Amino acid sequence: MSDDAKIRLYVEHPLGPGQTVPLERAQAHYLFGVMRQGKGGRLRLFNGRDGEWIARVEEAGKRAGVLRCEAPGAAQSTPPDLWLLFAPIKKARTDFIVEKAAEMGAREIRLVQTDFTNAERVRQDRLQAHAVEAAEQCGGTFVPAVRGLERLGALLDSWPDDRRLMFCDETLAGGAVALDATPGAAPGPWAILIGPEGGFSQAERARLHTMPQACAVSLGPRILRADTAAVAAMTVWQTTLGDWQCP
DSSP: OOTTOOEEESSSOOTTTOEEEOHHHHHHHHIIIOOOOOOTTTEEEEOOSSSSSEEEEEEEEOOOEEEEEEOOOOOOOOOOOOEEEEOOSHHHHHHHHHHEEEHTTTTEEEEOOOOTTOOOOOOOHHHHHHHHHHHHHHOOOOOEEEEEEEEEEHHTTTTTTTTTEEOGGGGGGTTTTSSOOOOTTTTSEEEEEOOTTTTHHHHHHHHHHHHHTTEEEOSSOOOHHHHHHHHHHHHHHHHHSSSSSOE
16 A cells, blocks of 8 residues: 555545546535645545545546546455444534544434434434544544434334344443453344433333343443444444453
């Protein structure tokens, strides 16, 4: 891999030996206007499917451009089958959760409307762009899909039988963190659920505790803010069941 190919760019186009990649206007502006790249410049491309590729700029313009794949870089790496579910909070902190979830290896990010959720409108396209930017910055080759806001009750109504649910219950603060699974074993599909700033309602908590797929956990001796809880929960899951486990 060439040391001069330091810029990473996510593209939708297929990647492969000799493949040309047309740039959208925003991408051309970023590469040629902001990053001052020109014809012959090298960068790294990924699309979430074909791994990372070293590419060279063949055409550079203010509103368009063409790249050509030259050599493979990092192999495609797909994270474990883990969803992160959380109730949106203030804009900057919601952005933070999406960015960290992408960096930490979520397969999918789902926003849920709970009884005490304050934010009722979210820009799914903007949050998806944050996930892309996070993958570009952290060296990942996979970008999690960010789903639109949905009612928690409706989501639980159609919850898959085979997907376990790590339910972070703030009323358990101070208890032991325990996941009902064998460390080192293939965990199968999982999800993590983080509640809103006001916590879960009594009805929501009661329903979650009766779900056979749910595993209620504490995240330590203190009640965490929602954005901190998301990072803490993903860390616990990844180090216990995910791709952070020691060999």
